Structures are given as structure tokens and as C-alpha cells.
Amino acid sequence: MHVNRVQRARRRPAAVLSGLAVTALLGTALATAPAATAAPAAAAPACSAAYKIEQTLDGGTTWRMCWHYNTLSGLVLDDVSYQPKSEPKPIRVLTSARLAQVHVPYDDGEAEYDDVTGTDFGQALQNLRPAECPGGTIKTVKVPDRGNVTGLCTTTRARGHAYRLNDDESTGGSGKLYSAQGKDLLVYTVNKASWYEYITEWRFSSDGTITSNVGATGSLSPYDYTGTDGKGWPIGKGASAYAESHSHNVFWRLNFGLDGSNKSKVEQYDSKVTPPSGSGSPTTKTTRTPVTKELSGDVKDMRWWRVVSTAGKNKDGHPRSYEFVPGRSSKFPGRSFTKHDVYFTEYKKCEQYASDNPSARCGGTSVDKWVTGQTLNHPITWVNVGFHHIARDEDQQPMPVHWQGFSLAPRDVTAMSPLTPADLADQNGVPRNGS
Secondary structure, three states, X not given: OOOOOEOOOOOOOHHHHXXXXXXXXXXXXXXXXXXOOOOOOOOOOOOOHHHEEEEEOHHHOEEEEEXXXXXXXXXXXXXXXXXXXXXXXXXXXXXXXXXXXXXXXEOOOOOEEEHHHHOOOOOOEOOOOHHHOOOOEEEEEEEOOOEEEEEEEEEEEEEEEEEXXXXXXXXXXXXXXXXXXXXXXXXXXXXXXXXXXXXXEEEEEOOOOEEEEEEEEEOOOOOOOEOOOOOEEEOOOOOOOEEXXXXXXXXXXXXXXXXXXXXXXXXXXXXXXXXXXXXXXXEEEEEEEEEOEOEEEOOOOOEEEEEEEXXXXXXXXXXXXXXXXXXXOOOOOOOXXXXXXXXXXXXXOOOOOOOOOOXXXXXXXXXXXXOOOOEOOOEEEEEEEEEEXXXXXXXXXXXXXXXXXXXXXXXXXXXXXXXXXXXXXXXXXXXXXOO
């Protein structure tokens, strides 16, 4: 049975406690639809219509994927592919993607929770009302021992400018203005963990970008108003109730399948700036380091990673890849598994959750224990984004959503932008007015 490391009772409203499955508490992950199996890049998602998501966005880009539901981690996306209108077939990006933990330690050291594996996160999927999914479709999720929950929203949402170019005649251009607004495919669920409600959101953009965010909302725990001596913030009148400060360390598990193959490469890039000498200008040199063995990585200025396809190239002959773009994070040094921002591990079936991992025979129960120097042939990517929540008066009631997440940006997936206007399609490489 999963238990929290430090015991302070997680209290849930009675409506959330009703009908919870023993299997979820034992850490048994039950899917309501089989996970998608590996398929060639051109194949349709390997799932029935009820578990398929397909959306064409501005510029003719189509995203396709399957989904299933897990009684621990909730929503799982499978077999994610991206097809710009210029591509003859879908380009496989991810084999699977999901939450891998929400670790919540309190500042006073008296409570610490693994909300995905240690509470009823998966079982407490929330019903969504039509107003919460504007312009979209709410899919029914079969949650074991609870029945049907109208809990999965798929919709589109405007994101503002997709691009803008004033092709100025003064610089040899056509004098035309190229401008377009963009939309994203939005897929999300809401899961309750005690007083918190977590919005698990995935966004898929027409330019090939994937963004994942977790939004925390709901209520501050009414049983944690003793955060004096710098461990809390006064909430309410005067200085009698100090809401306990705490952290939300959110982990994601990503299994890439670029161009239909799990055998991707990982690369790290670092740029070093040299100050100017005399009246000169600063210079910057960027170096590439192949990541051939398991790695615990730390975000630094001018450092980034990408996962590179070994099975496909774009029309320019460049290997397709996806680059990690981390969001703002407050790194929590209190546990070994939260000390790093990204982990690359060799695939092992039992390695499913970044902490409190259910399998007792996996060489440790947290992701940091799995970085043992093994050669990367089928890399699994773990992303850690932290948020230190020091409550404020405005957090009541209900609490406004605070977001944390990251993006995956396409790098050389297509030879040009998938949104390039037709009359600029010949400008691949040096622009026509360049020298």
C-alpha cells in the first residue's frame, strides 16, 4: 500500500471518498482502453473511435492521437502524430505521455504527499460541465469502481498571432503583409487530490509545438493554518491563521516514438558567451554533447536538450527532433529525485512513476535511482517542474489556478514552417532578396 512519507491526514470531502477502488490504493494501474501499439508513421492511431482524438487546425495541420485512462496517473495520451498539410503522411512524435507524479512537501516538514500514487488522484476524476469545455466535446471516461465520468474535454482555443511578416518593399520585398491568428487543440481532465484540484492540460499547436501544463486550483487545506516562524503566510483578518507554505513538484513521463521508432538519440547543447575584447562585440559559441548514457540534467542559461529521430529526416535532409523548452521552475532540493530538472533513462517497464514507484523490484522507487549509466537505446524522458506555493489572501475562495509546465518545440521536423503562405514557399534557405 502506498503511504505518504510523513503522516498528516489528507482529508477529502465525502463525495470524493465514495466509491474509491481498493485496486487504486494498491497501485494497480487499470486502463479502460488498451494502450496504442507501435505502428508505422503513416498508420492511423491504433485505437477505436471512442478513444481517438483527431483535429485539423489553422494552416491545415492535423493532430491525431489515442487516449486511455489509468487509475493512478489519470489521462494517458498514446500514439501522438503530427501532419502538416505539406506532409504526405503523419509524423509520429510520442508513443505515450502522462503525469508521473505530483510531489507535495510542506515547509514545516510535518506532511509530504505523492498525490498521483498516494491519494485517489486517478479515481477522483471530476465530471465536467459543458461551460468548462467551450466549443468542444466532453468524452466519457470509464473509471473502475466508479462508472462513467464525463471527464475529458477536447476543444480548440485561440492563441493569438501564429505569425506576422510585413514584407517591406524598401528591403526588396513584395509589400504584402502576412499575418494569421492561430488555434491550439486542447485536451484536459480535472482530478481531485484532497482539497486540491489538478487540471492536466495538453496543447497541440498548428506549428507542431506540444505544451503540457498542470494547473492547481480548488482550496487551501483548512487543516494547515499553523505556518508560523516563516513557514506560512497570514490568510484572513489579522495574523491569526498562517496558511502553511508547500511545494508542488510535478513530473511527466514521455516516451518518444519519432518517425515510428523508439530508438531516438538525445543531445545537449550549451552556449558560452565571451565578453568583447577592446571595442569588439561579444562572441557566442554553441557546443553539442551527445547524451549516450542515462543522465540527470539541470537547466542552465543557454542550455537545452533535444530528442532526435534515428528513423526519419525532413525534406532538407535534416534529422527530425523535438527540443525541450522548460517553463519557470522552483527546484526543490529536499529529496534526491527533485534535485534535477530532466532525467533520461533507458526504458524499463517497471519504471513508471518518478517517486513512490509501485514496483518493489525496480532498483529503487524514484527516478534518480534509475540513472545508473546504462547506454541509451530507447530513452525515456522525465521532466520535473517545481512551484513553491506561498499562499496569499487572493488564494481564497476558490483558489485561482497556478500553472507549471513545459513545451516541446519542433526542430527540423519540417523543411519550412508548416504555416508558410503559398507565395513564400520558394524561400527555403537564403531569402530571395538576400545576397
